Amino acid sequence: MPLLTTCPQLACERLKAGELLALPTETVYGLAADARNQSAVAKVFALKGRPASNPLIIHLASAEQAQEWARDITAAAQRLMKAFWPGPLTLVLPAHAHVSRSITAGQDSVALRVPAHPLALEVLRRFDGGLVAPSANRYMSISPTCAAHVGQQFADSDLLILDGGESAVGLESTIVSLLPNDQPRLLREGMLSPGQIEAVLGAILLRGADSAVRVPGQHKKHYAPTTPSWRFAQTPVADLGNPQYAWLWCGEGLATAGPSISLGNEPSAYAQGLYAALYQLDGLGLQRLLIQLPTEAPAWLAVHDRLARASQLLA
Structure with missing residues (x-):
């Protein structure tokens, strides 16, 4: 049976022990694990029933931490980080060689964001590292926007849920690719609009249909109720x-x-x-x-x- 807490220190201790945590963010609740702990990351895939071909987003406490995970961070990427982090924007950037390819689904790119939820940021600061945190639900089911949803999804587990109230945005983050030899590209719609991003970039976003980069949430059936x-x-x-x-x-x-x-x-x-x-x-x-x-x-x-x-x- 899942356990509820409002204590970020207890949540951080659970993560440092290699266990999973349901983490509130402004988009949806995430199933968080230490991004440098291969065993912990594997637990995320196993609990969700998520295929290994579906990459994970790494959540950070600040934009400064991005350089630990991504290389060749362009001026355009820095402008977007300054404008929209913390917030519901994920950036796909070239990955350092040390980044586990189990997180990136074998790709040489890594997806990063800084969430805009006070409890999530407090946990990330205390943890002092990156956390993978896909939506805290069974694969392809409805994403959770409160602690009760997470408890419903994982009722048969001992998952620790950090209760941060209802998610303020309620839909998963906008994903933008800023990879070499390609123009800036929108890979997933979110509540941060293309127009807002283009205004900061000073460039038009291509749409993701022709991109070979895999990102979360692109399966044709996803976020789905069990009711037809x-x-x-x-x-x-x-x-x-x-x-x-x-x-x-x-x-x-x-x-x-x-x-x-x-x-x-x-x-x-x-x-x-x-x-x-x-x-x-x-x-x-x-x-x-x-x-x-x-x-x-x-x-x-x-x-x-x-x-x-x-x-x-x-x-």
């Missing part, structure tokens, strides 16, 4: 009266026989509440979950990405 889930633009009116169907609305929803949640039509608030709403509706054990799609506006790109991986499109 469908997303729609046009409301399937005939289904509104089915009490075995749950509904997730963007803005004001229609009357339904089954349970429903509205997350509103403001992108940041919707993103912050999305995974919690999916956990709540998925836990009801109903026949189907129906999700209303937001508008196609740029501010919703990360939400659309997660919904596309979590559900099928209703024709």
